[in-house]
Amino acid sequence: MKSAFLSDRGVIKVGGEDARHFLNGLVTTNIELVRPGLGRFGALLTPQGKIIADFLVTEIPAGHGGGFLLDCPKSLAQPLTARLSIYKLRAKVVIENLSDSLGVLAVxxxxPQMTPDLAFADPRDNELGWRILVPAELAEKAAAAIGATMTSExxxxxxxxxxxxxxxxxxxxxNDAFPHDANMDRLHGVDFDKGCYIGQEVVSRMQHRxxxxNRIVRVGIDGDVASGTTVMAGEKTVGTFGSSAGGHGLALLRVDRVNDAIESGLAVTAEGHALTFVAPQDIALPKKAVT
Incomplete structure (x- = not known):
């Protein structure tokens, strides 16, 4: 079992007696279902339905003061803290950026041989493993306690x-991508049955229609390609290449254009490197969009 402390992740605490109701009215996931030891994946959106910040959220046990912890990109922790504070109004909540004292250990x-406090299975996919919210100086000790070997980010x-x-x-x-673009609907990041939240109408319309x-798609690639590289099919732009490692990559693609290219026998490339599709179903057109 492997583990790594993720230096690019921060932690926000939302506490107070109104914390659950406050968060549930703002974000894409159902906070009513969050419990200590259980995490959910979600996001705060613009009114136009675009992602401001995505995060994993878990509940703090009552014995540790209660409230909720958001595992989010560290670069967005303070802006997200400020953004959430705008919505406080008269709600009895306290919002704090704890990123200087608390971080994220991925496993x-x-x-794990045992489940530490503030640990939860990654709700996006079982293969992703676990998250443990822990101070950086205690990460190695936490890894040893659960039987994991520390490795690199x-x-x-x-x-x-x-x-x-x-x-x-x-x-x-x-602020540019919709939840469907980032596969949040496939990674359990949007609850389509919960009540209202910011941007819900746009997201629900995309789902039901x-x-x-646009979809982020798993690809294979033989070569090194920089994030942000344009993906082409013949002379037509079909998307943008994202992150890659060990011959695997992710690319944000217009699935209709990619399907047209495949049907026409055109290679899909990034900087001249041909892309292969790890799971062809990732680029399947939405059923309701097929005529």
Missing amino acids: WDGQ ADYEAHRIACGAPRGGVDFGY GTAR
């Missing part, structure tokens, strides 16, 4: 890419 390729990055889990700011742009055309 994969095995089952690069090892986890390769694992994330192979699992097809997008990383914001690399595989898609914040099958109008999502």
Whole structure:
């Protein structure tokens, strides 16, 4: 079993007696279902339905003060703290950026021998493993306690890419991508049955009308290609290449254009390197969009 402390991840605490109701009215996931030891994947959106920040969220046990912890990109921790604070109004909540004192240990390729406090299975995909929220100076001790070997962030990055889990700011742009673009609907990041949240109407319409055309797709590639490289099919732009490691990559593609290219026998390339599709179903057109 492997583990790595993720220096690019931060932690936000949302506490107070109104914390659950407050968060549930803002974000894409159902906070009513979050419990200590259980995590959910979600995002805060713009009113136009685009991702401001995505995160994993878990509940703090009552014995540790209660409230919720958001595992989010460290670069967005303070802006997200400020953004959430705008919505406080009269709600009895306290929002704090704890990134200087609390971080994220990722664990994969095995089952922890014991479950520490503030640990939860990654809700996006079983293959991604576990998350443990822990101070950086205690990461190695936590890894040893669960029977994991500490390894590098690069090892986890390769694992994330192979699992097809997008990383914001690399595989898609914040304030530019819809949840469907980043596969949040496929990674259990959007609850289509919960009540209202910011941007819900746009996201629900895309889901029920099958109008999502952009998807992050797992690809194979023989060569090194920089993130942000244009993906081409013949002379036509069909998307943008994201992160890659060990011959695996992620690319944000217009699936209708890619399907047209495949049907026409055109190679899909990035900087002249041909892309292969790890799971062809990833680029399948939405059923309701097919005429």
